[in-house]
Amino acid sequence: MTSARRTLIDAETTPFYHIINRCVRRAYLCGEDKVSGKSFEHRRGWIVDKIKALSNIFCIDICAYAVMNNHYHLVLKIDVDKAKSLSHREVITRWCQVTKGHDVATKYLNGDTLIEGERMLLDGLLAEWHERLSSISWFMRCLNEEIARRANREDECKGAFWEGRFKSQALLDDQALLACMMYVDLNPIRAGIADSLQTSDFTSIQERMTELNTTETDSAKHSEHSNEQSLKPLAEFNGSTHLTTQSGIPFHFCDYLELIDWTGKAIRPDKRGFIDSSRPKLLDCLGISPDTWITSAKEFRRQYSGISGRWDAMCEFKRQHQNGKWCKGKAYSNALHPLP
Known part of the structure; x- marks a missing residue:
């Protein structure tokens, strides 16, 4: 049985959430339909532009995204301080x-x-x-309604475009946030439709790397164009070590880039048996073993249900918001956060 959104989303507990939404009957959201020969690749841009436009209106930041053929992933952060200041x-x-x-x-x-x-x-x-204005449910409602209407108009049809309401996961600590962002950014590589971060189209990591390699002049032009379109940039990495910090993502981008490059090579289908003696800095800082991390990068969505984090934090979240219902995520807790 599905749970009410109010039991899954609580900005006071954590501002970070993983969102997944899929097309009905696995229909094509984007990409190319090999049966009909039609290309829906342009719809990827619809998603990216809309989430950024809505982020500029709502008090919600975009930490990561990946737009796939028939579904998309978002990592959202509720900006509680901004909402209070309106x-x-x-x-x-x-x-x-x-x-x-x-x-x-x-x-x-x-x-x-x-x-x-x-x-x-x-x-x-x-x-x-x-x-x-700080509700993920309303953010998703505005996003999905417009995309569904545009797609139905283009397909000259009526009816449901999405298979149901979006799925969400509360990310309760820094390890959960890091693992989830990595899982989202590496989606095309894990699916075998891209072989590098640079070719992972319509992902937040590709956008961040493009901006990093852009000259100051080009960056200024891009910023001017974004302002014209009312598109908000992605949430910034602030290097803080505390998840509760309201400003940005609590890691340094250089450390995140090092880890995602290392992880991407390890999970590529043509890189089976990949071993690198050097451990990324973030793994050492967080005390995560390489094998455990690779498993998490591949199976994050399967390992955890509506919440992800330390075992005690997950149980407390369930007790407060879902009347103490059982937690799915013991594998995560044992692997990344050993129980006493």
């Missing part, structure tokens, strides 16, 4: 970018005098919209 005017302005808003909100923005009943209505709307 003024009433900002709440209305942001929300009106995804819906038509309300006449009372328009009067407030125009500086018109509101009667008592209108003020009470506005207070209710502000509270509701403010909560939605």
Whole structure:
């Protein structure tokens, strides 16, 4: 039985979440359909552009993404501090970018005098919209509705485009976040449709590496174009060692790049038996064995259910939000976080 979103997502416990969504009947989201010969490759850009546009509206950052043929992965971070700092005017302005808003909100923005009943209505709307602007459920609703409508118009058909509501995993600690981001970024390599990070199209790691290799002039042009399209850049690596830090991803990008390059070579189908005597810095810092890490990079989604992290943290999360239901993830806890 599926669980309610309120039992799976709690920004106060962790701001980081892994999101997966798949097309109905494994239909093609992107790529090329070998049966019909039709190419849907352009739809990958729809996903990337839309998540960045929504990230600019919602108080939600994009840490990692991978757009595959019939599904996509996201690692999202709820920006709690940003949500708390929004003024009433900002709440209305942001929300009106995804819906038509309300006449009372328009009067407030125009500086018109509101009667008592209108003020009470506005207070209710502000509270509701403010909560939605940091809601992953509403973020995903806005994303999936537009993509489904565009795809159905293009295919000249009606009906469900997605097989169901999105799946989510709470990432409770730094190791869970690192393993999940690596799992998402290496999706094309693991699937055998790319043989390097540079050729892993429509992934966050390819975008980050492209930006890293871009000259200052080209970077300025790209930034100007992004602003025109209201596309928000990916969340930055801030090097902090604490997952609860609200600003950015708690690793150094150079360390992440070293680890993902090492991991990518190890999981490539044509690199069976790959052994490198040098261990990436992050594995040493976090105390993770190479074999355990490779297994996690290959099977992260299978190993863990709705939450991932230390065993005690997972059990506490289940106790608080899901009435103490059983945890799936013992293999992760024993491998990366040995039980006492």
